[in-house]
Amino acid sequence: MKRPLLALALSLAALLAYGADFGAALGLSPKVSEDGFSISMGLTPWLSSIPAGGAGADTELYLSAALTLSYKDDAWSFGFAPRRFDILLKPAAGTSIRIGRQNYADSAGMIASGLYDGFSLNSSWGSARLSLASLYAGLLDKNGSTVVMSGADLSERADTSVYFAPPRALMAASLSFPGTVTYFVDAIAQFDARGSGALNSQYLSMGLRGSSADALSYELALVNGFVEEEGEVFSYSLAGKTSVSWLPPGPAKDRLYGSLRYASGELGFLSPYLSVNAIPQGQVFAPRLAGLFVTQAGYDTRLSAYLSAELQSSAFLRSNEGGPADSGLDPSSDSLWLGFEVYGALRWAPYSDLNILFGSGLFVPGAAFLETEPLRWLAALSIVLAM
Amino acid sequence: MKKVYMALVFLLISSYAFAQSGTEIDALLSEGILSAQSAARFVLSAADKAKPDIAPRDAFNQAKESAWLPDWALPQSALNLADLSFLIMSAFEMKGGLFYGMAPGPRYAYRELLYLRAIQGLSDPAMTLSGERFLRILGRVLDLQGGAL
Numbered sequence: 001m002k003r004p005l006l007a008l009a010l011s012l013a014a015l016l017a018y019g020a021d022f023g024a025a026l027g028l029s030p031k032v033s034e035d036g037f038s039i040s041m042g043l044t045p046w047l048s049s050i051p052a053g054g055a056g057a058d059t060e061l062y063l064s065a066a067l068t069l070s071y072k073d074d075a076w077s078f079g080f081a082p083r084r085f086d087i088l089l090k091p092a093a094g095t096s097i098r099i100g101r102q103n104y105a106d107s108a109g110m111i112a113s114g115l116y117d118g119f120s121l122n123s124s125w126g127s128a129r130l131s132l133a134s135l136y137a138g139l140l141d142k143n144g145s146t147v148v149m150s151g152a153d154l155s156e157r158a159d160t161s162v163y164f165a166p167p168r169a170l171m172a173a174s175l176s177f178p179g180t181v182t183y184f185v186d187a188i189a190q191f192d193a194r195g196s197g198a199l200n201s202q203y204l205s206m207g208l209r210g211s212s213a214d215a216l217s218y219e220l221a222l223v224n225g226f227v228e229e230e231g232e233v234f235s236y237s238l239a240g241k242t243s244v245s246w247l248p249p250g251p252a253k254d255r256l257y258g259s260l261r262y263a264s265g266e267l268g269f270l271s272p273y274l275s276v277n278a279i280p281q282g283q284v285f286a287p288r289l290a291g292l293f294v295t296q297a298g299y300d301t302r303l304s305a306y307l308s309a310e311l312q313s314s315a316f317l318r319s320n321e322g323g324p325a326d327s328g329l330d331p332s333s334d335s336l337w338l339g340f341e342v343y344g345a346l347r348w349a350p351y352s353d354l355n356i357l358f359g360s361g362l363f364v365p366g367a368a369f370l371e372t373e374p375l376r377w378l379a380a381l382s383i384v385l386a387m
Numbered sequence: 388m389k390k391v392y393m394a395l396v397f398l399l400i401s402s403y404a405f406a407q408s409g410t411e412i413d414a415l416l417s418e419g420i421l422s423a424q425s426a427a428r429f430v431l432s433a434a435d436k437a438k439p440d441i442a443p444r445d446a447f448n449q450a451k452e453s454a455w456l457p458d459w460a461l462p463q464s465a466l467n468l469a470d471l472s473f474l475i476m477s478a479f480e481m482k483g484g485l486f487y488g489m490a491p492g493p494r495y496a497y498r499e500l501l502y503l504r505a506i507q508g509l510s511d512p513a514m515t516l517s518g519e520r521f522l523r524i525l526g527r528v529l530d531l532q533g534g535a536l
């Protein structure tokens with residue numbers, strides 16, 4: 001036991017001798033909602049080093065971990081997990097390889113998003129940009145991962161004897177053509193490493209994003225999803241989104257934005273869309289994108305050099321079958337109207353290393369919910385100090 | 388392409404009324420590792436803390452007397468990113484973060500320039516840099532100075 005620790009200490013000392021930057025982010029996040037009070041305190045130490053040093057450096061090492069202390073449902077819990085932990089290599093101009101625990105997100109932002117272990121490669125290929133990734137979720141702390149796809153995943157999440165996230169692997173390839181309008185195509189295959197009852201899925205997505213000279217930017221994406229579950233018939237699903245944002249002229253850096261997002265439910269030849277990560281679609285009411293239609297509009301404004309504000313509203317509709325699961329939904333209701341929410345936030349950043357965010361929101365349940373379902377609300381503060 | 392880019396950097400810097408000669412810029416661009424006196428020469432004049440035609444050695448001495456360069460630095464010493472950041476932050480009288488305000492020095496100066504994206508690409512505080520990279524960093528700082536800093 002002493003030898004690995006000694007080796008680690010010597011390695012870190014060697015890195016520091018070469019020159020490394022290190023620090024920590026200290027976070028405090030109290031929250032009050034209709035579910036009660038909760039608070040989370042976190043310390044995320046990190047170390048970044050360029051072992052080669054010098055002007056022509058082409059390798060970077062980044063290590064970080066998160067220590068968290070949380071209070072929720074009248075109970076305290078303590079957690080420790082490595083976070084981003086990777087090495088970046090730049091073997092040639094325009095090419096980079098990242099190996100280790102890293103952040104991954106698909107081009108459309110509707111399939112997978114979060115930390116994974118593995119490797120990824122980005123390379124310029126003429127006027128195109130090629131990205132390849134081979135990633136695995138099963139070594140992540142389950143509380144730090146949002147990979148949830150099946151009943152087995154949910155059972156393991158609830159099982160206190162299971163520490164790790166679901167054993168799911170991703171193979172991803174992405175081709176994009178950067179320009180004033182950037183076009184992209186992604187092909188992603190997800191494999192369940194569990195032998196029995198495995199749920200595998202594949203995705204083919206395409207889209208574009210661009211901006212025009214008058215501060216208008218836009219995005220359009222479509223995802224085809226294919227799910228194979230052992231003992232079930234092969235299913236096909238669809239998801240799409242479009243968004244527009246506009247920066248009004250003037251010295252203030254305001255932004256007006258709107259988006260539409262759709263994910264199929266059970267309808268005709270379509271099955272409920274199933275992303276790899278549960279990507280929340282709201283701030284107060286946060287269903288995953290499945291059997292759902294979400295419209296969102298918002299406005300960001302800069303009140304002063306250090307203070308900015310945001311107001312956002314979202315409306316949620318579900319499909320008849322295969323929509324989001326929620327304990328407050330009325331099983332006898334066939335209404336598609338899930339409700340709407342309004343969320344406002346104030347961000348105060350008086351210094352570059354201190355960021356304070358206060359957000360509050362209200363969700364008004366629609367006719368799809370039980371009549372007794374109360375309004376949902378939250379008020380949350382987040383203070384982050386970078387040391 | 389590199390020449391075009393450097394020409395743009397040069398134009399940007401020129402637009403802030405630098406009075407360095409083309410020869411000096413050429414000499415700086417050919418520096419594989421930036422020296423303390425070259426950094427002081429360009430930073431102090433860009434920040435209007437010295438005459439545009441100040442000699443590198445005089446700029447170095449002025450920066451050293453102001454404690455903007457490390458005690459150990461000699462005119463020809465290689466300057467790393469952290470020490471260069473502190474020289475820039477001090478000369479331009481930049482505010483910096485909470486910790487920079489409490490303990491001004493190379494460590495938090497480097498962080499501030501990273502935060503402001505004046506330093507881009509792979510970097511660590513102990514990394515030395517070329518004259519070309521230094522000019523790009525200084526160009527971004529001058530650009531920021533024209534904004535809200």
